[in-house]
Amino acid sequence: GEDVEQSLFLSVREGDSSVINCTYTDSSSTYLYWYKQEPGAGLQLLTYIFSNMDMKQDQRLTVLLNKKDKHLSLRIADTQTGDSAIYFCAEPYNQGGKLIFGQGTELSVKP
């Protein structure tokens, strides 16, 4: 079945690292995605990782992929108040373009 799971809330202090976790079900996924959504705004593609990679780093963002456990994580270093948003992980359901989203993790960054 198609199911992507995330924890719903995460609260950190400014300057700390944030780690948002996600589990997925389809082991044949070619790419896995992280999107950021600020209140009332669109879905901003943060980063994506190809399934043959274990890690991808892009400035303050680090994505870790554990294919054996079907676990994906997003680490934000030196978290800022501007990082406060909802973060969605997503996996393709098939090659036709359907993305299955997790419930979203609301990240709250306290000064």
Add this chain to the structure above:
Amino acid sequence: AAGVIQSPRHLIKEKRETATLKCYPIPRHDTVYWYQQGPGQDPQFLISFYEKMQSDKGSIPDRFSAQQFSDYHSELNMSSLELGDSALYFCASSLGGGFSTGELFFGEGSRLTVL
């Protein structure tokens, strides 16, 4: 860089009316996707088009229809609107059907309110 353009950004309709949302993909992108996001919900896939042909279909009601035109823009037509159709409608675009390049960009969304 040009992004996915959606119009209108906000739309208010009455029950049983009809609404049309438009999506202009990133230049040279040939695939568009439509998603619906209810309040506090994650986005749900509605339908996608690759090279003007429907490539996949999700939980799109029969009251809704969509198409992709020769210039690759897409329109989502919604008829007999219901209160439950109030949501943020996202369009996304990519190059190549499905996930051949990995990059899948979303527009800012069209917020539909049905009264």
